[in-house]
Amino acid sequence: MGIAPLLLAGALLQTPAPTSAPFELELPDGYPAFQRADLPDGPAWVSLRETPPAQFELRHFLLAAPGARADLVAANLRRERWEPLMRGFGSEIKPWEGRWAGLAAAGHRIDYVYQDRSQTIVQRLIVEDDHLVIGTWEGDRRSAAAAEQALDSFVLPASWRPDKAPQFDEQRGLGPTADPLPPIGHFAVAIDATDPSWEQVGFTIEFTPADGRDPSDAQWRLPDGAVVDEATPTRVRYRLSFVDEEGKLLPRAGITPGPSCLAGLAPGWLALPASLASADGRYAAPAVSLTVRSVPHLTALSDVRTARTFLEEQIRVTEFERRRGGGAWPIFALGYYQFEAVDERRVAIRRSAESPSPERPIRLLDTLTKTGVQLWSSAQPEWSVMTFPGAGDAVLGSVLVLDEGNRWLRDPLDAEWIDGSRRAGLARKLGYFWFGRQLAGRGHGAVFLEASLSEYAAWRLLEASGATRDAKAMQRLWIEAEQSAGPLPRPLSLMPREDLAGARRLMTRGALVWKAIEDRAGRATLDRILEERLARGGDWTTEDLRSALEASTDREWGDWFRQHVYGRALP
Structure with a gap:
């Protein structure tokens, strides 16, 4: 077709089914009607002109979280996709911002040369709440003006726009997920990891239901890719493979494999009795007794203490102490560890x-822990650290898991990290250790009680431990991010957890709201409330927080919460 860098050339490799496009766009002469092409990442609407070769394409995506900015999305596309793709084509990439389909938009124009032919790509994009719309044209540079005029005629369909987000969270941070989940019982879990290639890892669960919670059938909610060997109402055996058809290691079901190492740090690997799920599909974490069988040279770890380890016919067997139900989900790791x-x-x-x-990062964590216990005397002081490659950082029970690729135990504490220094990054992990693990949120406002509060707590740790520069930089980040981010796309308590991997408004706006609560209630009062809740442990809701503030300050907080926690207003 003669257009080598074509962004969505995959669409041309298929025979799209002719279907009416959901939008309006006035195509220039010579272009056929838009047809749908089903690509691996979703449908595209394509109009391909054969001679001279050119194409329009319109796409609609649902984002994981609201609040992204069109200009930042466009800049990321240029950096991650277009700049690498255009190397060697004598390209010039020009950013563009303006109005498209009546909304603020961003994009770029890319001029390049291919086989002595001057080509152009024009791309426009709109981000509206959690909807992303991208329009792209590519063809001969002499046709670019007509293509831009055609793109300007695009009419955004209602089906590609978000429903109007509420101004206030009328459920006040509660909703169905605020209801406590009943216990389901005890799992005796045995993991057979004696094949170090990870081609077959076996799991056996012996289930003892809690009183009044007998499963109604032998149906189990199984991990992705599980092969079942046996299933009864109280017992299930299944296998998972972590090797693909090409012999490469394949993460799946919350488990990350590596050479001579394996870790299950997310609960997706654990089968659960289907009939005991809540109406919305959730479970309380069961009580668990975990046993791991492995080759002798690998050590098994978890976030609870090892009860005993012994050899059985050249197999290393590690039994862990019983984990109580209703708290954290079970985790395990295998590797060639030194302590x-x-x-x-x-x-x-x-x-x-x-x-x-x-030594240096661990001693910093120790210093920050002592600082945290001085601020909130009920803060749990006991934790340990475990490294693992490729699974990401995590705070799981009493274990801080540090991804080896992130170099936490190697790089200087003053080195840059996401949203600040590595010192600030470690403070954030301790903040979440207390306000996220020791004390969790409940209801759809839970993330405000976890991610937002742990960000505020990290700032307090830095400030109180003498890391003044880091503390000031963190607070400046919140303010500057909110000044440039625009209005909150929905009430703070309705922001989804996926925001933490995107615009991070729960970190910036959320922390500023916690600072405003401190200013209104007084630091000593807020610290006393947090200390009391840490002493109780378990979980709480935003309404529990509001009630505690009213009891401690003799002030009414309902309207303030409606504006700033259950609404969109910046304090």
Whole structure:
């Protein structure tokens, strides 16, 4: 077809079914009607002109979270897709901002040369709440003006626009997920990881239901890709493979495999009795007794203590202490670990990890922990550290899991990290250790009680421990991010958890709201409330927070919460 860099050339490899496009766009002469092409990442609407070759394409995506900015999405497309793709084509990429379909939009024009032919790509995009619309044209540069005029005629269909978000959260941070989940019982879980290639890992669950919670049938909610060997109402055996058809290691079901290492740090690997799910498909974490069988040279770890380890016919068997139900979900890791003690803190480091000097970051975590206990005396002081490659950082029970690729135990504390220094990053992990794990949120406002509060807590830790520069930088980040971000796309308590991987308004706006609560209630009062809730542990709701504030300050907080927690107003 003669257009090598064509962004969505995959659409031309299929025979799209002729279907009426949901939008309006006045095509220039010579272009056929739009047809739908089903691509791996969703449908595209394509109009391909054969001679001279050119095409229009319109696409609509649902984003994981609202609040992205069109200009930042366009800049990311240029950096991650177009600039690498256009190397060697003598290209010039010009950013564009303006109005498209009556809305604020961004995009770019890309001029390049292919086989001595001057070509152009014009791309426009709109972000509205959690909807992304992208329009692209590519063809001969002499036709670019007509193509831009055609793109300007685009009429955005109602089906590609979000429903109007509410101004206020009328459920006040509660909703169905605020109802406590009943216990389901006890799982005796045995993991057979004796095949170090990870081609077959076996799981056996012996289930003892809680009183009054007998499962009605032998149906289990199984992990993705599980092969079942046996299933009864109280027992299930299944296998998972972590090797694809080409022999490459394949993460699945919350488990990350690696050479001589394996970790299940998310609960997706655990089968659950289907009939005991709540009406909306949720479960309370069961009580768990975990046993891991592995080859002798690998060590099994979890976030609860090891009860005993022994060899059985050249198989290493590790039994862990019983985990209570209703709290954290079970985790495990296997690897060739060595153990170090830094100021009485236990650090499990894989022998192949590049972490020769853990003392400085571990001592910082220890200092921040002591600071946190001074601020909130009920804060849990006990934790340990475990490294693992490729699974991401996580705070799981009493274990801080540090991804080896993130170099936490290697790089200087002043080195840059996401939204600040590595010192600030470690403070954030401790903030979530207390306000997220020791004390969790409940209801759809839970993330405000976890991610937003842990960000505020990290700032307090930095400030109180003498890391003044980091504390000021963190607070400046919140303010500057909110000044440039525009209106909150929906009430703060209705922002989804996926925002944390996107615009991060729960971190910036959320932390500013917590700082405003401190200013209105007084720091000592807020600290006393947090200390009391940490002492109780378990979980709480935004309404529990409001009630505690009213009881402690003799002030009415209902309207304030409606504006700033259950609404969109910046304090």
